[in-house]
Amino acid sequence: MTIQTHLDQLRRTTAGCQLTAFGDLSSKLILRSSAAAPCPREVLDNLSTKAATCFSVLDADTAVDLAENGHYGQSAIMFTPSQSFVFARPDIAADDVTCAVIDNAQDVEQALHAVRDTVRKIGEDNR
């Protein structure tokens, strides 16, 4: 499956999901996206900035302490009263990031699992 197909599937199967995207953290660029309606470039640029901001909060000392558990630094969620932005990547050093924008009051944990699952599938397809 292509990355685009994975993004489409993630958006359709995740409750309250309006937009999914795949991007590069180092360049802060969204490379692929899936949305029900045409999505302005500014929205995608803003999404990549949010992803970079989220992961920039990570602490180097904590990363060392928790390195063996394989969870720290792989995913992050930014939330406001109106939306949640779920981000996940294959590992703490990876620049590839998968994003999902979720309506407020939806199940954030379910969305997090879905985005992580998509990251895993994209990784397997690109081996």
Add this chain to the structure above:
Amino acid sequence: MTSAILPSQDNTTETVNLKEVLHRFSTKSEWLAAERQTLPEAPRAQLEILLREISETVLPRCIELTAKGATLATLTVSSRRLYAIVGPDQDSSFTTDADAREFATQLLDLSKRATALTTRTIDDPSQVSDTGNSCSVAALRSALVIDDRPCDIAHLADLLEPTALAQMTWSGDLTKHVFSGDEVWKHMLQAHTESAISKLSDPNKMKFPTSQDATGVAIPISRDAVLILAVKDTLGVASVSPVKEGLKAISAWQISDT
């Protein structure tokens, strides 16, 4: 001549509240002591009771907090200010000369453990003035991030608190935060919070999307735990919570805003 009709329902509420306050001010403390109160179970609700008790105490009194019949601590209160918190048997682990943040931290801890309170008169008022610094209810509320205005950060803190493994709140100065929970998480909470705040305040770095709304970040730190951090204006909360409960709190907080 003009006249205005005040809303009857609000008027009634104000009258009842005023009556309660007047009753408390005019009642001898021995009688109040006889009216032993059972505290509600929710820690924040208990805190509200304690803060109200301090706010309504003018003459010097002691407020004794108990759990299962045992005394946890005695608060020295006068002129609507908290002067001291003393543990059982004058335990030195409690403080008699502290700032609002230290008092707030101890009150938060006590509110989680106490199940009842009683009040009694202090016969010798000089005992109060000899105990050192005092702290107003407003300063305690500020340190605990309890604001009289509708405030979504305080609400998120309320939602996270019952299940949080550790939590810190601050108002204004981050270094004067109130911490509760397992000390193991303290350094990590502080490090992440400082990192996030620096990105918020430095215009050359990346900013959170808006300063109008409360904005937060949730970072899973293990299979079971998530670090949650949220800020709005000068108020903030950071917690380490179980993943399921922490993320549910975020959804519940968003529901409350809709």
